[in-house]
Amino acid sequence: MSELAGTLRQVARGEVLESVPLSARTSVRVGGPAQLWVRPRDPQALVAVLGVLCDAGVPWFSLGGGANTIVGDGGIEGCVLQLGRDFVDESIEEAGDHAVLVLGAGAPIARFISLAREQRGVGVAWAAGIPGTIGGMVTMNAGTNTGSAKDHLDAVEVATPDGLRWLPATELKLSYRHCELPAGAVLTRARCRVRRGNEDEQHEDVRIAKADVDRRRASQPLSLPNSGSVFVNPKGDFAGRLIEQAGLKGARRGGAQISEKHANFIVNLGEARASDVVELIAIARRAVLAMSGIELIPEVRLVGTFQPSLSEDLSPYHFLPVLLARST
Ligand SMILES: Cc1cc2nc3c(=O)[nH]c(=O)nc-3n(C[C@H](O)[C@H](O)[C@H](O)COP(=O)(O)OP(=O)(O)OC[C@H]3O[C@@H](n4cnc5c(N)ncnc54)[C@H](O)[C@@H]3O)c2cc1C
Numbered sequence: 588m589s590e591l592a593g594t595l596r597q598v599a600r601g602e603v604l605e606s607v608p609l610s611a612r613t614s615v616r617v618g619g620p621a622q623l624w625v626r627p628r629d630p631q632a633l634v635a636v637l638g639v640l641c642d643a644g645v646p647w648f649s650l651g652g653g654a655n656t657i658v659g660d661g662g663i664e665g666c667v668l669q670l671g672r673d674f675v676d677e678s679i680e681e682a683g684d685h686a687v688l689v690l691g692a693g694a695p696i697a698r699f700i701s702l703a704r705e706q707r708g709v710g711v712a713w714a715a716g717i718p719g720t721i722g723g724m725v726t727m728n729a730g731t732n733t734g735s736a737k738d739h740l741d742a743v744e745v746a747t748p749d750g751l752r753w754l755p756a757t758e759l760k761l762s763y764r765h766c767e768l769p770a771g772a773v774l775t776r777a778r779c780r781v782r783r784g785n786e787d788e789q790h791e792d793v794r795i796a797k798a799d800v801d802r803r804r805a806s807q808p809l810s811l812p813n814s815g816s817v818f819v820n821p822k823g824d825f826a827g828r829l830i831e832q833a834g835l836k837g838a839r840r841g842g843a844q845i846s847e848k849h850a851n852f853i854v855n856l857g858e859a860r861a862s863d864v865v866e867l868i869a870i871a872r873r874a875v876l877a878m879s880g881i882e883l884i885p886e887v888r889l890v891g892t893f894q895p896s897l898s899e900d901l902s903p904y905h906f907l908p909v910l911l912a913r914s915t
Contacts, residue, residue, distance in 0.1 A: 591643050592623065598635035600628040601671040609658040609667065609891075612650060614718060615853070616812040617843075617861040618658025618891065621667035629673035630775045633746045637773070638913070640666055641748040646908035648890060649773045651723030652695070655814055660861045661892025665908035668773060669693075670722065676776075677702060685780050687741065692722035692774045696729065699779060700796070708781030709788045710734065715796035716803045718815075722774045727886075728761045731799070736779075737761035743768075744776035748913045751775060764819050764886050771911035808846040811854035817868060818851055818883040826875075826883050827851035833874040840866045862894060869898050 589605070596603045607624035610616050623645065627633040640647050646665040650656060674693030679686055679702075686706035690699060696717050703711040713734030714724070723729065724736050725743055740756040745768065760767045768774060784792065803809065818826035830836070830850035837847045839856075841863030846852040853867050872883050889897065890906045897905050 591639070591645065594639055594643075595623070595625055595636055598627075598632060598639055599625050599671075600632045601626040607667070609650070609653070609662060612669070613653030613656050613658055613814065614812060615657060615814040615859075615864065616855050617660070617859050617864055619660050619662025619861075621663045621665075623666040624669070625666055626669045626671040628671045630744070630746055630751055633668070633670070633773060633775065634748065634750055636668070637746060637748040637911070641911060641913055644910065646910040647771065647773075648906070648908040649722065651692075651720035651726070652718060654717075654719040655723060655727055655729075655886065656888045656890055657814055657861055657864055659865075659889070659891040659893035661894045663891040663908060665910075667908075670720070670773075670775075674775065679706060680778075682780065685782050688779045688781060690721045690777050690779065692720060692725070692776060694721050695719070696721060696724045699724065703779075703781045704789070704793075706781065707783045707789060709784030709792045710738065710782055712792045712795035712799060713738075716800045721777050725759075725774055725777050726766050726768060728764055728766045730764075733795075733799075735761075735763075736777075739779040739781055741778040741780050743774055743778070745769065745772035746775050747772050747911055771909035806849055808848040808852050808854050811846075811856065813846070813852045813854045814887050816851045816886050817853050817871070819886045821881050821883065824881070825851070829875045829879060829881060829883070830871045833871070833878050835871055835874055838867060838870065840864075840870070843867055845871065865889065865893060865897065865901065869901060872900065 604624045606620045608620050609618045627636045649668050670693030674691040676691045678689045713731045728736050827850040835845050836850045838845045842856045842859035843863035846854045885904045
């Protein structure tokens with residue numbers, strides 16, 4: 588791998604490291620190392636990195652802020668890509684009563700809100716308090732019951748070993764916590780449309796955002812490492828309510844616990860391993876299925892090598908690094 592690391596270092600113009608612990612790079616703070624970790628400096632460097640990985644037959648996985656990702660204790664075989672300092676560029680385009688914000692995929696979600704506000708944009712309060720990057724926001728179609736990335740997204744720029752290209756948002760089939768990026772493509776920019784509001788509307792948007800952040804503080808276990816909602820809410824119900832009804836609030840495995848504050852959160856009490864978290868995920872799914880017939884679908888991304896392997900019922904939700912072939 589070291590010769591490859593040397594080649595990557597030349598093209599990435601950023602950081603290239605081997606055997607990098609990913610627990611420090613995900614919000615729940617579990618998981619093993621990335622065999623190789625690269626932070627290319629800008630989109631052109633990223634394309635060159637993908638070309639090198641492709642030619643070397645090394646699969647890759649894009650990690651944003653790690654706020655929705657659980658990495659297995661065996662880590663990630665292949666290369667983890669995180670976007671470097673020049674992936675936070677931004678620009679504004681005028682579109683009548685709307686502003687179109689073009690944001691780098693490495694920018695924090697909070698920047699979407701603050702840039703929208705600078706442009707007198709409204710309707711963005713849903714994004715307040717959601718941790719992560721623009722790349723993760725698009726890939727997860729992040730949101731709440733009052734809005735999501737889909738409401739604003741016009742187009743995304745993606746990198747593959749062939750280069751950079753823009754895709755219209757309609758191609759991403761965005762729906763509740765769902766987005767279909769081409770396999771292995773790394774998101775580099777997003778074009779988001781926000782409506783400009785009058786002063787009253789702007790104040791109201793700020794008020795809603797503050798209330799939402801207060802609601803999160805009161806109802807979510809924000810003082811302990813976690814990866815947000817573990818499951819998506821089933822139609823007409825709430826995953827947290829079902830898990831609580833199954834009697835699992837506070838259930839512990841190793842250093843992980845189904846939060847006593849919100850049953851759709853699993854918290855790391857200090858020494859949790861990914862295997863503890865995943866065991867609780869499996870226990871919650873089985874208990875809710877037995878109790879109500881409802882099969883909870885994980886919202887969190889389970890990535891890399893799990894030890895022991897993921898149970899059969901969780902394997903459809905297992906994400907592995909992807910290797911793309913060049914098209915030319
Ligand atoms: C306390 C807390 C509260 C939360 N509340 C909410 C909420 O209200 N609503 C909500 O929707 N989510 C919520 N989340 C989950 C999380 O914040 C969102 O899913 C967020 O969008 C994840 O962004 P990220 O950059 O951390 O993504 P990551 O976890 O790093 O990645 C998530 C997925 O996106 C992919 N990805 C990331 N960047 C790129 C890229 N550049 N190119 C291609 N693929 C990429 C990864 O491969 C992975 O599959 C919460 C999480 C926490 C910890």
